[in-house]
Amino acid sequence: MSATDTTPTSGPSIDQSQADETNWPLLASERTWSGGQLFVVLMVTACATWCFIIGEYVGYYLGFKPGIAAMTAGSMIGMLLVALAVLPAATRYGIDSIVSARPQFGSRGWLITVALQYVSIIGWNSLLLIFFGKSVTQLFLVLGVVDEANSGMVGPIATLVACGVVFAILNGGVQAISKVAFPLFFCIIGVGAWMVYLLLTNEWQAVSTTTPAYASGDFQWDYITGVEIGIVSLLSWWPYIGAMIRVAPNSSTAAAPSMLGMGLPVPLLSIVGLAAILAIGASDPSSWMVALGGTFYGAIALVFVIAANFGTAMTGVYATTVGLRSVPGFDRLPWKALLLFAIVPVAFMGAVVPNAVFDNFGVLLAFTGVFFAPLCAIQIVDFLILRRQVLNVRALYDNAEGSDYHYWGGFNPAAILAMLAGFGTYLYLLNPISYASRSPYEILTASLPTALVGGVVYLIATYAIVKPAGKGGY
């Protein structure tokens, strides 16, 4: 490879105000978010409709109290894996999740992580914006704006409008997210707490006595399955978190907001879905809030769902767009064009094939666990243990053959072996579609052994193959 073969060489010239629209490292003067700002943005990102679905899935196996415990524990464990993988490098060097994975995957291998990020966030954003469209449809029905016979096109049109609004807001860069996040914060906290209160005070008897629909009869298995659902749900944050916390000045500013702002709100809001599936048999508030709280309260709940999904989708599109900046050729595109690459697939899915995404939430969860558990472990082992929290910043952007992170042809075999080992471990322990399991899943979950195996294989392969060859800049 020639010295001129480098991804960012031909990148757009940028000024400081546009720095958050590139994947280049943010300088200390640009990383100005306080812990409070970060907490609010991360919380708004975390609180979305998927919380109701996560609660619903846990409610298939567990009752109210153990369900809350399993969701909370799993979510915080998953968040810890993501935080340890991304936070130290992102906050030290001002880089996003994708760039932080270059030292492990190589100067071409990181395309694997871009692909994972793209598929994951497109899937999640499609789900959210389709929910957005459905909620708008319900809201219009409740308010009498449309009738049942004419409501068919409202959802797809609302999804397209939402995509347009996201595009317009993100055209202002990451600072725009911060500005929109604060109003959404009060909406989400207030209405979310009120929904839990309303549900529990009206339906407590049913919530506390209903037997979960798919309980296996083995409490330990059900309990671990609840934990597993929590873990894989939060592993979804890997693609999102780097783009946000890189704006924090240091790890201390980002550690608590990451765990408490992005980790804890998910199980707390999932209580709505858990209680609703146990008491009413449906987790989506738009389907029960009108019956439970009347037209006025139902409309408020729908506005909440709409606002919550909007905030998360916006962050997801931003993270995807920054990630796409790393792809060769895409670095030359203007920010607006990159935004379109992130939004158009979501608009297509939402408007043309909404049910294909909506009916396959379980598959999306499985995808997350299978790939992101070993990915997190690889990053933790590499950055915290092997590199002792120090990177070669120049090599992050240098694709030439002799650079530290070029490895062999741009790929690090240790990372690929570790991903394959983790993939195999997960599928051995748990069929992510049918949830058929093998021991020791009922004790350890599937994600944690997957992460452990991925991390150990990466460590061994690095010592056996990479270091002796003088590759990797260790």
Next chain:
Amino acid sequence: MTDTNLPPELERRIAEIETQDSTARGLTGADWLVLLGTGVALPILVLIWGAM
């Protein structure tokens, strides 16, 4: 061979960050306390509570 032809703005950023990095710290003891407290201790306590 390493690349010496990075864009000037990126070069400027790398140079500044390399200077900062010589004095920057990684995860601090307090960070580890927050991370392990909320990501390990809290889940253990919550799981015990949920199983009681």
